[in-house]
């Protein structure tokens with residue numbers, strides 16, 4: 001089931017690399033005095049740089065999610081909490097059929113969050129965040145932060161960036177090295193272009209009550 005979703009979802013990282021490659025190719029073509037053979041060589045020489053960029057990028061890409069990461073409900077030795085999306089009044093038009101679920105796994109390896117949605121408008125970019133309050137009454141309240149008052153981007157917050165596919169399906173998993181506290185209570189999905197138009201919210205409910213607190217207590221300091 002997950003793999004089906006994965007294959008549908010556009011990989012933002014791949015799209016970015018494509019853009020970089022395209023820009024590089026344009027640069028080479030622009031130098032029209034360069035013989036074809038040399039131009040080809042130039043492209044070959046670019047590849048090590050590209051690989052280097054890709055080696056440097058994964059941490060950043062990982063922070064916003066990786067569709068191929070182990071989904072939260074498959075994480076070993078995890079305390080799991082999950083829920084289904086409730087539509088929010090702040091949603092734009094066209095979202096009445098949006099539905100899905102989100103799972104958060106706290107394990108000795110840290111935190112994994114997986115989101116699955118269907119019924120979305122196709123080919124739209126989304127951002128989901130873990131929020132620090134329940135869905136009601138304040139649509140999840142502020143973003144969950146490991147260090148409250150600290151950085152507003154990952155890894156201090158948990159963000160998932162994804163794009164709905166042609167069928168309106170969205171899927172993403174994000175990992176974090178730290179174990180999220182009990183205040184990581186909800187997940188909210190926003191259109192990337194209109195962050196205030198919160199679409200839907202999940203209240204995380206533990207599979208086994210108290211398991212998350214136990215995992216947090218056991219985290220080595």
Ligand SMILES: [Cu+2]
Nearest residue numbers: 128129188190
């Ligand atoms: Cu949010």
